[in-house]
Amino acid sequence: MTQVVADIPVAERALPTLxxxxxxxxxxxxxxxxIPPDALEIFLExxxxxxxxxxxxxxxxxxxxxxxxxxxITRQYMVYVEVMKGVRLELAAEYLVMAAMLxxxxxxxxxxxxxxxxxxEEDPRAELIRRLQEYERFKRAAEEVxxxxxxxxxxxxxxxxxxxxxxxxxxxxxSLEELLLxxxxxxxxxxxxxxHHVQMEPLSVRERMSDILSAVSAExxxxxxxxxxxxxxxxxxxxxFLAVLELIxxxxxxLIQTEAYGPIYVRVPSHADEPAAVEEYS
Amino acid sequence: MQMxxxxxxxxxxxxxxxxxxxxxxxxxQDVFPEExxxxxxxxxxxxxxxxxxxxxxxxxxxxxGSGFRLxxxxxxxxxxxxxxxxxxxxYSRALLETLVLIAYRQPISRAEIEDIRGxxxxxxxxxxxxxxxxxxxxxxxxxPGRPALYGTTRDFLDxxxxxxxxxxxxxxxIRSLETIAAEIDNLLPPPLAHAVDEDSExxxxxxxxxxxxxxxxxxxxxxxxxxxxxxxGAEAVLNPAAPRIVH
Amino acid sequence: MQMxxxxxxxxxxxxxxxxxxxxxxxxxQDVFPEExxxxxxxxxxxxxxxxxxxxxxxxxxxxxGSGFRLxxxxxxxxxxxxxxxxxxxxYSRALLETLVLIAYRQPISRAEIEDIRGxxxxxxxxxxxxxxxxxxxxxxxxxPGRPALYGTTRDFLDxxxxxxxxxxxxxxxIRSLETIAAEIDNLLPPPLAHAVDEDSExxxxxxxxxxxxxxxxxxxxxxxxxxxxxxxGAEAVLNPAAPRIVH
Numbered sequence: 141m142t143q144v145v146a147d148i149p150v151a152e153r154a155l156p157t158l159x160x161x162x163x164x165x166x167x168x169x170x171x172x173x174x175i176p177p178d179a180l181e182i183f184l185e186x187x188x189x190x191x192x193x194x195x196x197x198x199x200x201x202x203x204x205x206x207x208x209x210x211x212x213i214t215r216q217y218m219v220y221v222e223v224m225k226g227v228r229l230e231l232a233a234e235y236l237v238m239a240a241m242l243x244x245x246x247x248x249x250x251x252x253x254x255x256x257x258x259x260x261e262e263d264p265r266a267e268l269i270r271r272l273q274e275y276e277r278f279k280r281a282a283e284e285v286x287x288x289x290x291x292x293x294x295x296x297x298x299x300x301x302x303x304x305x306x307x308x309x310x311x312x313x314x315s316l317e318e319l320l321l322x323x324x325x326x327x328x329x330x331x332x333x334x335x336h337h338v339q340m341e342p343l344s345v346r347e348r349m350s351d352i353l354s355a356v357s358a359e360x361x362x363x364x365x366x367x368x369x370x371x372x373x374x375x376x377x378x379x380x381f382l383a384v385l386e387l388i389x390x391x392x393x394x395l396i397q398t399e400a401y402g403p404i405y406v407r408v409p410s411h412a413d414e415p416a417a418v419e420e421y422s
Numbered sequence: 423m424q425m426x427x428x429x430x431x432x433x434x435x436x437x438x439x440x441x442x443x444x445x446x447x448x449x450x451q452d453v454f455p456e457e458x459x460x461x462x463x464x465x466x467x468x469x470x471x472x473x474x475x476x477x478x479x480x481x482x483x484x485x486x487g488s489g490f491r492l493x494x495x496x497x498x499x500x501x502x503x504x505x506x507x508x509x510x511x512x513y514s515r516a517l518l519e520t521l522v523l524i525a526y527r528q529p530i531s532r533a534e535i536e537d538i539r540g541x542x543x544x545x546x547x548x549x550x551x552x553x554x555x556x557x558x559x560x561x562x563x564x565x566p567g568r569p570a571l572y573g574t575t576r577d578f579l580d581x582x583x584x585x586x587x588x589x590x591x592x593x594x595x596i597r598s599l600e601t602i603a604a605e606i607d608n609l610l611p612p613p614l615a616h617a618v619d620e621d622s623e624x625x626x627x628x629x630x631x632x633x634x635x636x637x638x639x640x641x642x643x644x645x646x647x648x649x650x651x652x653x654x655g656a657e658a659v660l661n662p663a664a665p666r667i668v669h
Numbered sequence: 670m671q672m673x674x675x676x677x678x679x680x681x682x683x684x685x686x687x688x689x690x691x692x693x694x695x696x697x698q699d700v701f702p703e704e705x706x707x708x709x710x711x712x713x714x715x716x717x718x719x720x721x722x723x724x725x726x727x728x729x730x731x732x733x734g735s736g737f738r739l740x741x742x743x744x745x746x747x748x749x750x751x752x753x754x755x756x757x758x759x760y761s762r763a764l765l766e767t768l769v770l771i772a773y774r775q776p777i778s779r780a781e782i783e784d785i786r787g788x789x790x791x792x793x794x795x796x797x798x799x800x801x802x803x804x805x806x807x808x809x810x811x812x813p814g815r816p817a818l819y820g821t822t823r824d825f826l827d828x829x830x831x832x833x834x835x836x837x838x839x840x841x842x843i844r845s846l847e848t849i850a851a852e853i854d855n856l857l858p859p860p861l862a863h864a865v866d867e868d869s870e871x872x873x874x875x876x877x878x879x880x881x882x883x884x885x886x887x888x889x890x891x892x893x894x895x896x897x898x899x900x901x902g903a904e905a906v907l908n909p910a911a912p913r914i915v916h
């Protein structure tokens with residue numbers, strides 16, 4: 141069944157004439173309807189379609205499917221269909237199709253059976269019985285599957301909190317190769333901006349620039365001589381010197397000498413008004 | 423590091439509980455570092471010990487569609503159910519019949535389901551089955567309109583505690599031709615002719631399906647199984663992530 | 670219904686495992702219907718049995734602030750932890766480019782990186798690099814806004830198995846061979862010093878530096894299109910040990 145018109149008052153449904161069957165008004169519920177009229181809709185809704193209803197009718201009378209008294213079953217089926225109409229239950233087309241099929245079988249039962257090509261007689265009920273049987277298999281299987289132990293009803297998943305990971309979350313791995321490929325790309329792209337000549341100083345100077353810059357501050361002077369480590373040898377001193385020159389050129393560092401031949405100091409050019417080290421990220 | 427079966431069992435127990443979802447053999451192996459990964463047979467033995475141990479416990483080890491799972495024993499479900507305010511969901515007959523037809527007859531189109539049930543299948547039901555991830559579209563029939571063909575998923579098996587489709591209850595018997603012939607002989611007046619449908623396997627004129635499950639012909643299962651394998655394979659490709667357990 | 674301690678223990682085990690959170694005595698009692706609710710002492714006894722049983726298992730019963738809970742034993746945590754091990758994500762190309770520019774052009778401001786890359790650099794990238802401790806603020810440029818200047822750290826060198834930045838391949842090393850050949854012709858004999866170009870940001874390259882064999886190739890680096898194979902080669906030379914750290 142598909143739908144029930146739910147808003148019909150019970151009183152309206154209980155009118156004396158329930159339905160017209162073959163021109164005769166039906167004023168009583170069919171005898172096999174042992175349920176009260178109020179429950180009729182629910183009862184009919186419980187059918188999963190015409191096959192289900194037919195199976196119910198057959199089962200209720202303990203009829204072997206071989207012996208389906210088509211005339212009688214058809215009569216009963218029609219009564220149900222009329223009752224459905226009577227309570228204005230929206231009739232699914234399938235019920236009417238089945239009614240037509242039953243009527244056809246009924247009429248064919250009255251006629252001599254036609255010969256098939258194989259010369260066998262065909263029982264007009266064959267197709268109906270096949271369908272009934274096929275449907276009932278799955279109806280039963282559905283009941284059995286419904287009875288299977290299942291989650292949420294017969295068993296429940298179990299779980300336990302996972303222990304915390306022993307170490308920190310792993311960082312992505314990067315290979316030097318990836319890094320260089322990225323470099324290649326960025327340089328290739330940069331070439332398209334002709335005003336940027338990406339030229340590189342010896343990296344050791346660049347590295348030293350960072351080191352020096354992070355070692356000095358705006359607050360205090362740092363001795364110029366202290367920026368050099370004699371133990372690094374001549375190369376190291378030269379690199380440091382170049383780094384200092386580059387930093388001065390970029391105005392990242394200033395040299396202070398208070399008197400001639402006095403000690404030279406470096407510091408980050410002070411902008412006293414501005415708060416130091418405001419990061420550009422939050 | 424060499425581990426004894428008892429330790430292995432404990433690791434598997436802790437892993438299955440912490441995983442919160444069925445774990446297949448491959449996933450179980452993955453919790454061991456590569457250099458000390460036990461063979462499946464050794465893990466299987468540890469699982470067997472765990473299963474035995476569960477005999478005296480409130481939980482049991484179960485192998486379902488997507489792997490091994492520890493779950494509450496059915497006999498203790500009534501107490502555990504009280505943990506949740508909600509009642510377990512109930513499924514309508516229409517939904518169950520549709521589901522069962524898909525399970526036994528997959529891949530199957532909606533029209534074919536409607537044909538057997540004799541009634542139209544609401545879009546709502548198909549949608550619910552898909553949302554529960556019990557059913558999915560596995561292909562299309564190459565006829566006009568290219569109707570979708572449905573099949574069941576691993577989640578379906580997991581939910582109903584099945585390891586594979588072959589564990590589904592056998593379909594009721596449809597009697598063989600000889601049985602029918604014999605019965606027809608026994609029947610009183612005129613020898614009823616019986617027709618045979620195109621399948622030639624299914625007798626038409628038979629008593630309503632017999633309840634005897636043991637004699638049941640597996641014809642539906644036979645057709646369902648190859649399809650199921652295909653579907654599992656397809657799923658493995660499509661959905662390498664473990665199916666969720668729906669709580 | 671009268672239950673023996675064994676059954677009670679099983680109910681409690683199933684309940685604790687299904688609940689997925691610590692359960693206090695009150696909550697444990699609630700899974701029993703009112704008419705058959707065991708006293709706390711009886712439940713406590715059942716919990717004691719459960720605790721004892723756990724001796725030979727992968728899990729243990731623990732009383733924590735909010736109640737009783739079954740948890741993975743510490744000794745099995747390493748295996749179970751591998752369940753949650755995610756494959757570490759990969760860094761974006763934007764992040765790698767930013768990193769490599771900081772390495773080669775330090776100290777460098779974000780605006781300068783953006784200038785070269787031609788696209789803006791997200792705060793997130795800078796933050797990630799700082800959190801990874803590969804990059805740090807080494808100073809500020811004394812221009813309006815005092816933008817931070819970034820440089821690489823010792824951790825950066827360590828990660829890539831470099832003793833110093835000078836071990837990073839110079840651009841000339843990753844250029845095509847023809848370009849290098851042409852370059853060498855042009856460079857010999859090396860000029861004493863380069864004129865500073867208009868950008869006033871450019872190299873002060875001194876012969877002293879270039880004369881050093883190790884640093885020779887760093888000289889006068891121009892824009893280049895390195896070929897991938899060459900990069901591989903450069904890496905192999907520079908860094909025979911696999912630079913990828915496997916976690």
